Amino acid sequence: MTAIKVCDVVIIGAGIVGAACAAECVREGLSVAIVEAGIVGGGATAAGMGHLVVMDDSEAQFALTRYSQQLWDEVSAELPREVEHDACGTIWIAADDEEMAEAERKARFYSERGVAVEILDAHALREAEPNLREGLVGGLRVPGDSVIYPPCAAQFFVDQARTQGAELFLGTAVEAIDADSVRLRNGTSISAGVIVNSAGSWSPSLTPGLEVRKRKGHLVITDRYPRFLRHQLVELGYLKSAHSLTADSVAFNIQPRKTGQLLIGSSRQFEVDDAHVDPSILRRMLERAVEYLPGLRKLSSLRTWTGFRAATPDKLPLIGPHGEHPRLYLATGHEGLGITTSLGTAKLLLAQIMNREPVIPIAPYLPARVQESLHA
Amino acid sequence: MADALVIGAGPAGLAAAYRAAQAGLRVTVVDDNPAAGGQIWRGELQKPSSREAQGWFEKIRSVDIKLINGARVFQQTAPGTLLAETPEGVCELSYRNLVLATGACERFLPFPGWTLPNVMGAGGLQALVKTGLPIEGKRVVVAGSGPLLLAVAAYLRGRGAEVLLIAEQASQLRLAKFGFGLVGKMSQAFSLKRQLRGVRYLSGCWVTAAHGTDKLEGVTLFRSGKRWQVSCDYLACGFHLVPNVELAELLSCVVENGCVQVDQYQQTSVENVYSAGEATGIGGLELSLVEGEIAGLAAAGKHDDARSLFPVREQQRKFAKLLNNTFALRDELRQLPEPETIVCRCEDVTFGRLREHSSWRAAKLQTRCGMGPCQGRVCGGAVEFLFGWRAESVRPPILPVRVESLIRSAE
Amino acid sequence: MPETVTVVVNGISVTMPAGSMVSAAILKTGITAFRRSATGEPRGPLCGMGRCFECRVTIDGEAHCRSCQTVCRDGMDVRTDG
Numbered sequence: 001m002t003a004i005k006v007c008d009v010v011i012i013g014a015g016i017v018g019a020a021c022a023a024e025c026v027r028e029g030l031s032v033a034i035v036e037a038g039i040v041g042g043g044a045t046a047a048g049m050g051h052l053v054v055m056d057d058s059e060a061q062f063a064l065t066r067y068s069q070q071l072w073d074e075v076s077a078e079l080p081r082e083v084e085h086d087a088c089g090t091i092w093i094a095a096d097d098e099e100m101a102e103a104e105r106k107a108r109f110y111s112e113r114g115v116a117v118e119i120l121d122a123h124a125l126r127e128a129e130p131n132l133r134e135g136l137v138g139g140l141r142v143p144g145d146s147v148i149y150p151p152c153a154a155q156f157f158v159d160q161a162r163t164q165g166a167e168l169f170l171g172t173a174v175e176a177i178d179a180d181s182v183r184l185r186n187g188t189s190i191s192a193g194v195i196v197n198s199a200g201s202w203s204p205s206l207t208p209g210l211e212v213r214k215r216k217g218h219l220v221i222t223d224r225y226p227r228f229l230r231h232q233l234v235e236l237g238y239l240k241s242a243h244s245l246t247a248d249s250v251a252f253n254i255q256p257r258k259t260g261q262l263l264i265g266s267s268r269q270f271e272v273d274d275a276h277v278d279p280s281i282l283r284r285m286l287e288r289a290v291e292y293l294p295g296l297r298k299l300s301s302l303r304t305w306t307g308f309r310a311a312t313p314d315k316l317p318l319i320g321p322h323g324e325h326p327r328l329y330l331a332t333g334h335e336g337l338g339i340t341t342s343l344g345t346a347k348l349l350l351a352q353i354m355n356r357e358p359v360i361p362i363a364p365y366l367p368a369r370v371q372e373s374l375h376a
Numbered sequence: 377m378a379d380a381l382v383i384g385a386g387p388a389g390l391a392a393a394y395r396a397a398q399a400g401l402r403v404t405v406v407d408d409n410p411a412a413g414g415q416i417w418r419g420e421l422q423k424p425s426s427r428e429a430q431g432w433f434e435k436i437r438s439v440d441i442k443l444i445n446g447a448r449v450f451q452q453t454a455p456g457t458l459l460a461e462t463p464e465g466v467c468e469l470s471y472r473n474l475v476l477a478t479g480a481c482e483r484f485l486p487f488p489g490w491t492l493p494n495v496m497g498a499g500g501l502q503a504l505v506k507t508g509l510p511i512e513g514k515r516v517v518v519a520g521s522g523p524l525l526l527a528v529a530a531y532l533r534g535r536g537a538e539v540l541l542i543a544e545q546a547s548q549l550r551l552a553k554f555g556f557g558l559v560g561k562m563s564q565a566f567s568l569k570r571q572l573r574g575v576r577y578l579s580g581c582w583v584t585a586a587h588g589t590d591k592l593e594g595v596t597l598f599r600s601g602k603r604w605q606v607s608c609d610y611l612a613c614g615f616h617l618v619p620n621v622e623l624a625e626l627l628s629c630v631v632e633n634g635c636v637q638v639d640q641y642q643q644t645s646v647e648n649v650y651s652a653g654e655a656t657g658i659g660g661l662e663l664s665l666v667e668g669e670i671a672g673l674a675a676a677g678k679h680d681d682a683r684s685l686f687p688v689r690e691q692q693r694k695f696a697k698l699l700n701n702t703f704a705l706r707d708e709l710r711q712l713p714e715p716e717t718i719v720c721r722c723e724d725v726t727f728g729r730l731r732e733h734s735s736w737r738a739a740k741l742q743t744r745c746g747m748g749p750c751q752g753r754v755c756g757g758a759v760e761f762l763f764g765w766r767a768e769s770v771r772p773p774i775l776p777v778r779v780e781s782l783i784r785s786a787e
Numbered sequence: 788m789p790e791t792v793t794v795v796v797n798g799i800s801v802t803m804p805a806g807s808m809v810s811a812a813i814l815k816t817g818i819t820a821f822r823r824s825a826t827g828e829p830r831g832p833l834c835g836m837g838r839c840f841e842c843r844v845t846i847d848g849e850a851h852c853r854s855c856q857t858v859c860r861d862g863m864d865v866r867t868d869g
Contacts, residue, residue: 283786297780493819493831503835508807591819724825749840
């Protein structure tokens with residue numbers, strides 16, 4: 001088998017996670033090859049909302065999103081214009097008293113951990129977002145959250161990596177991960193000391209047994225309506241949707257892009273393999289959205305599409321050594337938080353490759369945790 | 377439920393509708409314009425400009441046809457049912473047979489200054505004048521390629537415009553092969569002789585740049601190594617035509633080389649879905665009419681009658697082939713855009729940025745070229761010519777529609 | 788059937804033959820910039836048939852209407868974004 005390249009690290013998948021990992025590796029002085037079957041940022045990176053958000057489902061999720069958000073803040077000045085970084089903030093919306101209680105709990109959780117938050121009552125909510133319907137109870141504003149256009153961010157990290165010597169193999173599919181190399185479909189191979197599977201929803205096809213399942217989402221984008229929305233809006237019922245492991249669900253989630261276009265989501269479906277837009281899911285999702293923003297009805301929508309998130313059983317990504325394969329590392333399973341946590345993932349991965357103390361505790365994201373629970 | 381649903385009320389659509397209705401079918405014709413006629417007979421329903429148009433409008437009025445105007449088809453909700461958006465809401469259209477007579481659009485190629493106001497398509501300016509734009513006394517340069525330029529120049533002149541010249545990129549040699557030795561011969565072929573007398577028709581000539589600050593003030597022309605400037609109020613510039621195939625693609629009809637593929641009875645690869653007219657390949661009015669008739673007859677099961685029209689269609693197809701060869705676009709047009717020239721007008725993506733990418737998919741994702749409201753209809757013809765990139769498959773909605781229309785589409 | 792119709796473009800009354808499109812009415816006032824592009828360029832109609840979306844203006848409060856496919860009606864309020 002001809003090895004067309006020998007390097008320190010080969011990264012499979014040039015989505016935002018793989019791209020961020022590649023950039024981090026070259027920063028460390030490692031030689032890198034990036035192998036991508038399609039185009040840069042063409043998977044979930046292309047399909048999803050580029051919401052840089054701090055989340056509190058668990059301590060581990062909070063730690064990773066918070067760490068990552070700080071890294072994004074550090075790099076935001078360098079990001080090219082096409083990445084459209086916009087520090088618009090998030091407002092979590094409470095439609096009833098139960099959700100308002102949740103907003104208050106969230107507020108305490110975040111402020112105890114140093115994240116700036118602001119509780120909004122009904123009046124303040126309408127002031128912050130005049131297009132929201134009457135009758136909502138209030139919300140939680142998180143000003144530190146922001147939005148980006150992910151494909152250009154992935155390209156930026158790939159470009160950074162290449163400037164420092166990384167080699168990019170585009171349109172190059174991986175046939176298999178061997179003991180010390182990655183075998184490409186064209187018959188050649190890339191030999192490396194470390195192999196990183198950051199292939200998102202394709203990662204199980206390369207690493208059999210990986211507990212990563214596809215979770216389909218739908219999105220709609222509108223024409224430009226520059227003053228319609230100021231913040232990313234998410235309903236607090238979103239958590240109920242993200243928690244379900246089986247049922248199809250929709251939740252209100254909408255993002256104002258720097259262009260003035262509105263990106264409308266979200267939906268979650270397991271066990272659906274085809275990428276077709278499902279009109280009934282789309283309808284449920286849009287009906288939910290117009291419940292919160294009645295003015296959305298008359299707006300012009302330009303496109304609808306779907307994407308597949310890579311989901312794990314405990315909703316935390318897999319970052320670290322595979323365990324059984326001596327050279328294989330995983331950086332996948334980020335579900336709906338891949339854009340945010342791409343930067344934290346890259347740092348944690350490098351810390352493990354270089355055998356250094358990671359900045360945040362690594363245990364919750366280790367692939368071994370899943371294998372252990374399987375064998376338990 | 378229509379026995380025959382016809383999308384497009386231009387010549388092909390009207391011909392198909394007439395034949396199907398004449399055969400006793402329940403026919404509905406749907407068009408996105410306020411009145412029937414398509415592009416070539418725009419606004420002529422009450423005032424036909426030719427005997428041909430008059431004849432066909434009379435035929436249409438003589439049969440029982442349901443005509444729905446101002447309706448934009450955007451989705452298929454189930455096999456046999458399309459959904460259209462109207463100013464009031466949405467309109468469900470069920471059918472046993474479907475005829476796609478969706479016509480064609482001009483091909484726009486970018487060059488410096490082409491985004492200035494008052495730079496329009498050739499058919500574009502004609503459409504605007506037909507729908508009320510006063511053009512009397514205005515100086516117009518007509519440019520690009522194709523027989524449409526002549527029709528447009530003649531029409532504008534008839535409405536009082538000062539047509540300064542017609543710049544046709546095709547070479548004299550190609551035009552001569554088509555029997556277009558002189559302007560006289562060509563306009564004879566198109567019965568425009570009288571209307572175009574005195575208008576300079578320059579072959580092997582094209583616009584290299586449009587100039588102006590907030591709107592067009594003049595153009596630079598190129599011919600045989602010479603460049604010169606002409607002051608003008610409007611530039612009517614289009615490079616021949618590109619079939620409108622999005623609806624056919626949405627319905628999974630086979631489309632090759634940008635044309636809907638049909639068999640001898642004008643049936644597409646999808647059963648009970650027919651297509652006729654420019655959507656199946658650019659061929660002009662006469663071909664559109666006979667294809668429409670064949671499609672309508674075939675949809676009504678009148679295959680013998682349909683076959684009787686095959687010889688006329690064959691003859692017109694020969695003309696169409698010659699037509700498309702004559703007006704093939706020359707390589708020099710690929711050199712027109714500069715790095716800062718905008719190619720995607722919806723997202724203001726420049727030629728320089730697009731050039732950095734090796735595939736349409738990568739270019740779209742990184743620059744958002746083709747992701748704006750026109751959904752690639754304007755830049756698509758350009759990137760195909762400039763880079764060889766073909767648009768991917770379509771997804772609904774095939775036109776921008778209101779959010780509430782998307783909601784209704786799941787009912 | 789009245790022969791003319793009057794619309795209001797950016798506060799200015801324009802009388803057009805019945806059946807005219809809003810795009811023609813706008814151009815008749817001398818306005819050439821219907822809207823601004825993503826990077827702020829002035830833009831006007833290109834294709835005249837509802838496919839280029841360059842002719843979009845706000846009609847009776849609804850944004851992004853294709854003026855070249857909208858028939859003038861008496862009293863219509865048209866706002867350009869140029």
